[in-house]
Amino acid sequence: MNSTLTGVVAIYLAQVRAELSDLPPGELEDVLEDVSGHLTEVAAEFEAEPTTAALQERLGTPREYADELRTAAGYPPRTQPVADRDAGRKALRWGLIAATVGPFFVAIGIFAWSHEETLFFGVLGLAVLFGSAYLGVRALRGNDPRIVLETPRGERGAAAIRDLIDQIPPNVRRELVTIGQPVWWVARGAIGGGGFFALFGAGAVTVVGALAGAAVSVWIGRRTQQDPRWLWYVVPLNLVAAVAVPAFLAAAYMGASFGFLNNYGDYSSSGASYTPDGLVLNGMTIGNIYPFDAQGKQVTVRLYDQDGNPIALPRDDCDARFGRVDHSTTSNVFPLKIATPDESGNVSEETCKDSDKASFVPPPAPATTATPTATPSTKPTTPTASARPSVTLTVQPTR
Incomplete structure (x- = not known):
């Protein structure tokens, strides 16, 4: 299979592969080799990189294209078992919970005004996030994660995301993938690792935590490219980071007293201290x-x-x-x-x-003793400190 395809064409090829995944491995690779060459020729007909809509207008949807290949090669139509459809629906449901409820509680914790509230909502949000993501991966039952795209809701969501991606100019998309993605991995890891230690007031190791978090985040990003099941964890964490990263940067720049920063880290500017x-x-x-x-x-x-x-x-x-x-x-x-x-x-x-x-009733005042004078004097004297009220x-x- 040609590995030089990029962007929308590569995504289209991956979707066709998913539609033909029930074919024997040897035959599947032969078919995909022909499909790759055909897609390369079709892409060359466009002046610039084709959009998803333009490619589907020319070739049909990936499923329609795969069905034509099946008919031409004499393969039987693909039928998805009922168990696979149920697994796709359940996996998608748990993924949506992980991507909405979990980040919601974490966001409340980030902007809370007290130590106790931040800890409570932060722990609750992360527990819901990781718990739901774990159940979503379990719901796959060993199936390819792309089965969620074969559910009605998954198809609509994938189509909506593709439409949004198509609005981005091709050159900008390439820059986002090659430069923006690694930068994002580092930023989300640094904020996550540093923020964790700031939670417990460990300012001395916050920088170390940020560096460790960045390294872990890059590793997770690479791992996700190899195993799509990690998306159940990465997508919700990306949403959390999308809230946390701007909040930290804004607070560090303006000295804003967000609860997550005001209670656990010294991020306020020197000129923004509050005096009652x-x-x-x-x-x-x-x-x-x-x-x-x-x-x-x-x-x-x-x-x-x-x-x-x-x-x-x-x-x-x-x-x-x-x-x-x-x-x-x-x-x-x-x-x-x-x-x-x-x-x-x-x-x-x-x-x-x-x-x-x-x-x-106030406590008794400390007792004081006067030093006696050696010789009495008839001259007026100034009252001593002990004689003054x-x-x-x-x-x-x-x-």
């Missing part, structure tokens, strides 16, 4: 401050920063809650008064009361 408004302590927003003196008595203070600017927080008293003052009103007098709920746990305008009393500030994080 208000007063923050150890990453938590402060909603109120309760000052206490050295004796544990709550006091009222006014707070300023090192430049004399008020350290103010939004008010949450009855006036602020029910619109009696502007909602953006702040105060630097602490503790702030807070609207307290009534006995039923509600805060209503009629029964609303303000309170600035702390709901806790001290204030303990207790902050209340916003819940």
